Amino acid sequence: MKANLGFFFLAVFSVAVWAGWDWPYIAKLMPIYVVAIPGLILASVQLYRDATDWEGRQRGKGGGIEMDEVYEVKLDKATEIRRTVNFFAWFIGGALGIWLFGIVIALPVLVSLYAFVDGKERWYTSLAIGACTYLIVWGFFEYMLEARWPPGVLFR
Amino acid sequence: MEISLFDAAAKGFLNLLQFKIFFALLMGVGVGTFTAVAPQGLGIPLVYAIALPVVIRWEPLTGIAFLIGASSVSAICAAYLPILFGIPGGSGSQATVLDGYPMGKRGEGRRALGASFMAGGMGCLIGTLTLALAVPATRPLIYLMGSPELFVVMLWGLSMVAVLAGRRPIKGLIAAAFGLLIAMIGQQAQSGVMRFVFDEPYLLDGISISIIALALFGIPSALDLALTKLGVEQQPVPLRGSLFDGVRDTLREWWLVIRCSFLGVWVGIVPGLGSQVVDWLAYGHAAQTCKGARETFGKGDVRGVIAPESANDAKDGGDLITTLLLGFPQGVSTALFIVALLAWGYLPGPEMVKKNIDVVYSVIWIQGMAGIIGTLIGFVLSTQLAKLAEVRYTFMVPTLFLFILMGAFSVHRDPLDLVAVVAFGILGYFMRRFAYPRPALILGLVLGDLMEKYLYRSMAAYGFTWLTRPAVIVLLILSAVSFIFTLRGKLKSASEYPSTLGGAMGKAEDEG
Numbered sequence: 225m226k227a228n229l230g231f232f233f234l235a236v237f238s239v240a241v242w243a244g245w246d247w248p249y250i251a252k253l254m255p256i257y258v259v260a261i262p263g264l265i266l267a268s269v270q271l272y273r274d275a276t277d278w279e280g281r282q283r284g285k286g287g288g289i290e291m292d293e294v295y296e297v298k299l300d301k302a303t304e305i306r307r308t309v310n311f312f313a314w315f316i317g318g319a320l321g322i323w324l325f326g327i328v329i330a331l332p333v334l335v336s337l338y339a340f341v342d343g344k345e346r347w348y349t350s351l352a353i354g355a356c357t358y359l360i361v362w363g364f365f366e367y368m369l370e371a372r373w374p375p376g377v378l379f380r
Numbered sequence: 381m382e383i384s385l386f387d388a389a390a391k392g393f394l395n396l397l398q399f400k401i402f403f404a405l406l407m408g409v410g411v412g413t414f415t416a417v418a419p420q421g422l423g424i425p426l427v428y429a430i431a432l433p434v435v436i437r438w439e440p441l442t443g444i445a446f447l448i449g450a451s452s453v454s455a456i457c458a459a460y461l462p463i464l465f466g467i468p469g470g471s472g473s474q475a476t477v478l479d480g481y482p483m484g485k486r487g488e489g490r491r492a493l494g495a496s497f498m499a500g501g502m503g504c505l506i507g508t509l510t511l512a513l514a515v516p517a518t519r520p521l522i523y524l525m526g527s528p529e530l531f532v533v534m535l536w537g538l539s540m541v542a543v544l545a546g547r548r549p550i551k552g553l554i555a556a557a558f559g560l561l562i563a564m565i566g567q568q569a570q571s572g573v574m575r576f577v578f579d580e581p582y583l584l585d586g587i588s589i590s591i592i593a594l595a596l597f598g599i600p601s602a603l604d605l606a607l608t609k610l611g612v613e614q615q616p617v618p619l620r621g622s623l624f625d626g627v628r629d630t631l632r633e634w635w636l637v638i639r640c641s642f643l644g645v646w647v648g649i650v651p652g653l654g655s656q657v658v659d660w661l662a663y664g665h666a667a668q669t670c671k672g673a674r675e676t677f678g679k680g681d682v683r684g685v686i687a688p689e690s691a692n693d694a695k696d697g698g699d700l701i702t703t704l705l706l707g708f709p710q711g712v713s714t715a716l717f718i719v720a721l722l723a724w725g726y727l728p729g730p731e732m733v734k735k736n737i738d739v740v741y742s743v744i745w746i747q748g749m750a751g752i753i754g755t756l757i758g759f760v761l762s763t764q765l766a767k768l769a770e771v772r773y774t775f776m777v778p779t780l781f782l783f784i785l786m787g788a789f790s791v792h793r794d795p796l797d798l799v800a801v802v803a804f805g806i807l808g809y810f811m812r813r814f815a816y817p818r819p820a821l822i823l824g825l826v827l828g829d830l831m832e833k834y835l836y837r838s839m840a841a842y843g844f845t846w847l848t849r850p851a852v853i854v855l856l857i858l859s860a861v862s863f864i865f866t867l868r869g870k871l872k873s874a875s876e877y878p879s880t881l882g883g884a885m886g887k888a889e890d891e892g
Binding site: 229233236237240243244247248250251253254255258259260262263266267269270273299304307308310311312314315316318319322323327331334335338339342343344345353357360361365371373374 | 550551553554557558560561564568570571573575576578599602603606607608772773774775777778779781782784785786789790793795798799801802805806809810811814816828831832835836839
């Protein structure tokens, strides 16, 4: 899995070099020569490190500090995977809902359903959260700020 | 005619004497407080990502007041989660857990909070003062910088960000390069060539930074809440004790506050040393220099709260020095702040110092005022704010869904925005999972356009001879020296840990 992300970056930089090779010099100076070619080399080195478990051997040696938040979820693997898949299912479902039904309907429904089904909140609490969401999305943005949200594909 | 710095400072202050600006500042302070206190410490990058599409439509100073108000207070109020739950609030309050949580468990939660607010407020003021003094001190140097020098400074800074802060410099560089590459998507202004568009109209103007930042930071934050089920499976310690004990402690340790604040400012200025580092550096410094620290640190010593909190709040001042004066952001928040400034028509760096010096001073005034307001809010509303920290994930996750999806969709109101936010959300999850630093990607994304502009101008004006300009040569030597020393230091700290600072931080992290 670790190497897969390395492959992803390698693929991105390779496609970038391939796509930009025939551009005029001034157009490819920065993206190809300054970024993509060095990126390709770095991604190859990282892939080699992933393949030889270089990071695993360095672990525990200390030195330096993480720049980004460290992934430190202390759950058993099965629970972690179940909750992660569940989370992304809700999120992608929300995005699909916006496309199908429009944001004014989809977001309050998503919020209510998440609180009720996943969060096991009481039904009236879930409905109240949904109503607040509706007030924000429609009342504040569409009615007060006149931000016109497009309808979903089912209502066009 | 150029105005004097005193006039600029006065004009900067007078600019702010409008009700709407003060209202925006208070709104920013409110949002910053909530995000600092709210479960899992949502963090200012996420607030900026959500707010950016909205505030760039406001008048510049109103938007600046909102953004700076939010970030300034967020650092001051970031100690709730470490003290109540024993988890890091924002990225800059990880070390506070070590002593804050034992104090909370011992019934001294309010004392720890009082010390954190007071130290944070003092740190913020010291940082702001340093920023104010940095403008006249550095202005002559800044005026000497042209496009070639700015390009080298940005390249240097970006590579240092990737290399310096992190145990995996290659991953940092890859993330930064990927960010630069995304910044190149769309039509190039100089040549008119469509780059990486692949006949897809959605990509003509590139992918919005707001969408990418929302996805990269918002989705992993929401996922964390959903994974840990905060507020349901994890409960806080009760808040007891007195805030004023903490104030007295901080005033008694004034010398520690000053030392750690300047450490924070320095961390803010040096590229790559961000909020992930500042609190550990200050904590390490306090642990090495405070009397009896060996016995008491890690067991609920208030100095272990004062040191990281003062440094963390002072860092914002240092961050703004390079952001405003050089146009180089030190982290995600300042990178997004630059995006907002560009949208309002300001070009941070020498151009802004020359043409909009009053706006620079307005930012400084706002930063100072937000620090004072944030400290007061912390003291007055500490009990009420502590309740916010107990909000269950079942409310927070849908709220994040709402703002991420709405924030992304509001950019173009195009369904492909939703595809982009999902795709970058998944990428953000994997990047965090496999330790590819997301801030490096955002910095690359923000700086891509500027760097290309400076490189193009340098090549157009001087050809390759720009590389022989004296200032460029000096900067290149400095870059090479610092790059080599940094890498050498990292290798050394890995082998000699914990005798070096890097090793001490690594040790503190491991023990934490």
